[in-house]
Amino acid sequence: MPTIHIIEYNGTEHEVEAQNGESLMLAAVKQMIDGIDADCGGSCSCGTCHVFVDPAWMANVGEADEYEEPMLDMNPERQAGSRLSCQITVNDTLDGLVVRLPRSQF
Numbered sequence: 001m002p003t004i005h006i007i008e009y010n011g012t013e014h015e016v017e018a019q020n021g022e023s024l025m026l027a028a029v030k031q032m033i034d035g036i037d038a039d040c041g042g043s044c045s046c047g048t049c050h051v052f053v054d055p056a057w058m059a060n061v062g063e064a065d066e067y068e069e070p071m072l073d074m075n076p077e078r079q080a081g082s083r084l085s086c087q088i089t090v091n092d093t094l095d096g097l098v099v100r101l102p103r104s105q106f
């Protein structure tokens with residue numbers, strides 16, 4: 001079961017146990033992580049599950065697709081490593097993944 005490290009904007013760190021095949025957003029919501037609101041339920045249409053993927057993990061996580069890209073483009077906090085956590089599917093290669101949450105989700 002992969003462990004994901006989620007660091008809130010205030011520096012609070014959470015270790016989240018995630019199931020292979022579920023989204024990172026769902027894993028965070030199930031463990032009630034503050035800062036992942038996921039208002040649209042994971043349909044890539046709200047942007048409230050925004051995370052910054054640690055640079056060391058970008059190759060494993062991969063890039064946003066053509067549906068996620070426009071949502072990220074609308075977010076003023078977008079930076080290198082920005083992804084919507086509902087579009088990240090957990091698998092064993094993400095064991096140890098580190099993501100940080102933006103200021104607006106604090």
Ligand code: FES
Nearest residue numbers: 040042046047086
């Ligand atoms: S949960 Fe709405 S975009 Fe991810």
